Structure formats: structure tokens, C-alpha cells
Amino acid sequence: MTISGGTGVLPAQAIEAMAARHEIRAPEPFADGQIQPASLDLRLGTRAFRVRASFLPGRGRSVAERLADFTMHEMDLTGGAILEKGCVYVVPLMESLSLPPGLSAVTNAKSSTGRLDLLTRTIADSGTEFDRVPEDYTGPLYAEICPRSFSVLATPGLRLNQIRFRRGEAKLGDDALRALHASDRLVTGEATIDEGLAFSVDLSPEAGEISGWRAKPHAGVIDLSRTGAYDASDFWEPVRSDRGGIILDPGAFYILVSREAVHIPPGYAAEMAPYIAMVGEFRVHYAGFFDPGFGHAAAGGAGARGVLEVRCHESPFALEHGQVVGRLIYERMTEPPRTLYGSGIASNYQGQGLKLSKHFRPA
Structure with a gap:
């Protein structure tokens, strides 16, 4: 491209x-x-x-x-x-x-x-x-x-x-996004493109596997300057999906993961956005940008998935495996960066699956 x-x-x-x-x-x-x-x-x-x-x-x-x-x-x-x-x-x-x-x-x-x-x-x-x-x-x-x-x-x-x-205008339209996916494969599985590249939540019913994390309501203080300093169990409780879904509790905050692996080619950047502003009774909100090279095999990122930050509102909501919850908006770079995400720059989340913030020791 x-x-x-x-x-x-x-x-x-x-x-x-x-x-x-x-x-x-x-x-x-x-x-x-x-x-x-x-x-x-x-x-x-x-x-x-x-x-x-x-x-x-x-x-x-x-x-x-x-x-x-x-x-x-x-x-x-x-x-x-x-x-x-x-x-x-x-x-x-x-x-x-x-x-x-x-x-x-x-x-x-x-x-x-x-x-x-x-x-x-x-x-x-x-x-x-x-x-x-x-x-x-x-x-x-x-x-x-x-x-x-x-x-x-x-x-x-x-x-x-x-x-x-x-x-100027950096966002890729749907036709350009389809062409980029055809040449660089942006996501695993079938690509659904409609004002961005849709992705879904992974709640596959793997026996005993953790599907996500839910924040504990009365945890202690986190020192933002410390990396790998805290046990996840002191701040989070595991979420399991034995039947391919979970029920979100009102007011609770969850860390989940996308079903699809994501790829950002070197000449592009991306940002996560809600699929629609409100889906049912929960809000999926995202942090951070996806830099060029995220999920790029040559930069050590093959299989990287997007982490989802989910908050439920007034009533409980049943979230199912494979439910579409967000989209990736791709943008052109003026030129590729000299160094890609993950390539010798101590990137915390290259190649990630379900992962808490860098402040916690691996679960």
C-alpha cells in the first residue's frame, strides 16, 4: 500500500x-x-x-x-x-x-x-x-x-x-481498509468492516481458564511508579466463562480481551473506538493508541490481541462469546517510524493476550 x-x-x-x-x-x-x-x-x-x-x-x-x-x-x-x-x-x-x-x-x-x-x-x-x-x-x-x-x-x-x-485527514475509509486487510491481514478470522474494523470479545468456555478480571471494590493504593510490584489477587478477582458468557454486574469494572488477534502494519497507526456509543447496559471504553508494529510478526507481536476495559451500568447484562463490542480505526502515517512498537523499545504489551497493567506481577 x-x-x-x-x-x-x-x-x-x-x-x-x-x-x-x-x-x-x-x-x-x-x-x-x-x-x-x-x-x-x-x-x-x-x-x-x-x-x-x-x-x-x-x-x-x-x-x-x-x-x-x-x-x-x-x-x-x-x-x-x-x-x-x-x-x-x-x-x-x-x-x-x-x-x-x-x-x-x-x-x-x-x-x-x-x-x-x-x-x-x-x-x-x-x-x-x-x-x-x-x-x-x-x-x-x-x-x-x-x-x-x-x-x-x-x-x-x-x-x-x-x-x-x-x-490533514489520516483516517482510512472502509474501501482503503479492505484493501489494506487484503494485503497485510489486519485481524484473524473474518474481517467485518463498517466505519472501521470490528472486533469481538473472547469468552470461550475453556474449563478452568480465566476469561477476564473484575476489580475488587475495596482494594489498597497503587503506586503508579512501580512495575510488577503487586499481586493481582489483592486487587482483582478472576472471571471464568464456563458456558461461553458472563453476566456483568452494575458498577463493576472488568478487563477482558478481544477474540481476534490484531495487526498494525508499519506505515499505519490505529485507535480503538466503541462499536456504538452504548451497547446494551454496558460501556466498552478503551485507553491508549495502537502504534505501528503492534501485532506485527517481524516486531515480535504475532498473535497480539486487544485488551478491553468494560464497565456495566444500571442493570446486569449478559455478554456472550464473540459479541462485537468495538472497532479499530486505522490511520495513515506520514511515513513509517524508524522504530516499531516492540522492536527494542521495551514495549509492555507486544504479543499480549489477556493482561493486566504493568503494575502487577504475571498471574
Whole structure:
């Protein structure tokens, strides 16, 4: 497939060039691994504001102005501070932007953030939407953080969300997606393509096998800076599907996995999106971007599947094996990145199946 040289998602080498031109600014140099193949991790600053409600600044207003209206108290993150379950915080990020004409940005929570049910969204001055930064934007960025299943310990420099830069229209239409699947096989099994590539949930009735995890309601605090530090059993209970389905409990949070293996070829990036905004009585919500090379055999990712973060709402809902729950939206890169996901960059989830966040020891 031919990759457009002018429009698309910017790769790592272009992000480095943006920093050199001061289109991305920060008070200290980028950390190792902060630049991903098709995105940049954003770092928490030193202060957090406990606010009484989530908010957007609105046109012509800054986040700092609105913080004066909503702040309950201010916290210093320098020595670490606990962000409590059920509360809303706004944290100024280290990175700020001065975007040139024609370049916009979109943000999303990183994979490990979403797998902790840690709602993290980016706010920009004059913003009317979360996680969207318009062309020509110059100004600071903020993270809104709401822990929903576990309280967490946060420190400056933590990377909970990430930003992806786009020039022009990058999304593949269905015809282009079918052609890409024909040449590069994007998903195992039959491909269902309708405004993206559909995927389903794996709840196959394998005797004794774990089909997913459900967050325990009264678990302890998770230090976000620690990797492989916690036993899964202290925070999660296993979910088994002996009959090819499970019943989702209202208010509960689940980690499940897609039935299909996923492939992102080197010249493309992808993002998970809901199949429809609401399916029955549950919401499937996703964190993180899929970088070029995820699931790519040459980068060690053959058989990688998508992890699903599922929350049930007002009434119990029966979720069945093979039920379509989401879709992958593919985008062109302006050029392939120099390094693919998983290729010597310590990627946490290459080749994954059902997997909790990096904070937990393998179950």
C-alpha cells in the first residue's frame, strides 16, 4: 500500500523535529522512551488541584481561570500524593505546545492507565472537547484524572496519557481498509468492516481458564511508579466463562480481551473506538493508541490481541462469546517510524493476550 507523504499521523522522528523547533516545550529534556513510534507521552507536573467537578474551559477561557472556580484544594506531588478513588483532579502537564498551521493533535490515556480504570483526559485552553487540540494551538496542557476503581499514588514525571499529532485527514475509509486487510491481514478470522474494523470479545468456555478480571471494590493504593510490584489477587478477582458468557454486574469494572488477534502494519497507526456509543447496559471504553508494529510478526507481536476495559451500568447484562463490542480505526502515517512498537523499545504489551497493567506481577 502507498503511504501519503503529506498527510497522516506524525512518526517519532517528526516529533523529535517538533521539539527541536520548540513546537513542543518542556522545562526538562524528554525522558527515555517518552517518544513512542507514533505518539509522545505526557508527563505530570508538580501540582495537583482537587476540583469539585469535571469541567471544560470553553471558548475564550483558560483552564487556569476555571480552576479558580472549581478548586477545593491544591496538592504538591513532589514527594508523592494519593489521588483518591471517586475524586477529580487537574494536573498541569510538563509539556506545552505551539502548533504550526495544519497540525492538530489528539490525546488518549496510555494502556496501563486505562487498565487501572484511571480516567485520564487532556484539557487545553479554550477547549470545548476533551482530548482534542486544534491547529495553531499555543498554550499549556492539563490532565484531568479521576481514579474509579483504585486510589493511586502519583508523583511528578509520571506518564498517564499520550499525544498523537496529525496533518490533514489520516483516517482510512472502509474501501482503503479492505484493501489494506487484503494485503497485510489486519485481524484473524473474518474481517467485518463498517466505519472501521470490528472486533469481538473472547469468552470461550475453556474449563478452568480465566476469561477476564473484575476489580475488587475495596482494594489498597497503587503506586503508579512501580512495575510488577503487586499481586493481582489483592486487587482483582478472576472471571471464568464456563458456558461461553458472563453476566456483568452494575458498577463493576472488568478487563477482558478481544477474540481476534490484531495487526498494525508499519506505515499505519490505529485507535480503538466503541462499536456504538452504548451497547446494551454496558460501556466498552478503551485507553491508549495502537502504534505501528503492534501485532506485527517481524516486531515480535504475532498473535497480539486487544485488551478491553468494560464497565456495566444500571442493570446486569449478559455478554456472550464473540459479541462485537468495538472497532479499530486505522490511520495513515506520514511515513513509517524508524522504530516499531516492540522492536527494542521495551514495549509492555507486544504479543499480549489477556493482561493486566504493568503494575502487577504475571498471574
